[in-house]
Amino acid sequence: MIKKLDLHNLSLVKELFELQTASYLVEAKLIDFFEIPPLKETMDELKECGESFFGFFEREKLAGALSYTIDGEELTICRMVVHPNHFRKGIAQRLLDEVENNKKDFRVFKVSTGKDNTPAKSLYLKNGYKLVGDLEVVPGLFISNFEKRRS
Incomplete structure (x- = not known):
């Protein structure tokens, strides 16, 4: 089940914090960079991040989450996290579908x-996102930027 997350619920923020830590540690190993900002974030910083969140729940437990921000007609996906115990179950796909279906009036979706x-x-590529380019954010670390435009 997918639902909007209320970051005023402290037990949910704790669950989200633990989920994102587990998920971003896997990415950190993949990209060989352990200074990913969410890995350095505190629970209070997460709570106050200003992003909107959808969460995927399996048996009442948070298994995945997606966050986004909105600027005009652009929606930027900020975080896509799935607990490693739930990889390869289609959770990221379902979260991506949820945000795109819930935000049909947005013309541009961005993600990095x-x-x-x-x-x-x-x-992202299989869902119609196009690679805009790679950006070196710190020496030796490249981020791939993607965009999906709708008419």
């Missing part, structure tokens, strides 16, 4: 991921 994060890049 580590250049070496092949599973994430494959997800």
Whole structure:
């Protein structure tokens, strides 16, 4: 089941914090970079991040989450996290479908991921996102930027 997350619910924020830590540690290993901002974030910073969240629940337990921000007609996906115990179950796909279906009036969707994060890049490409380019954000670390435009 997918539902909007209320970051005023402290037990839910704790669950989200633990989920994102587990998920981003896998990405950190994939891209060989352990300074990913969410890995350095505190629970209070997560709670106050200003992003909107959808969560995927399996048996009342948070198994995945997606966050986004909105700027005009653009929606930017900020976080896509799935607990490693739930990889390869289609959770990221369902979260992506949820945000796109819930936000039909947006013309531009943007997302970024580590250049070496092949599973994430494959997800976005198979869903119609186009690679806009790679950006070196710190020496030796490249981020791939994707965009999906609707008429």
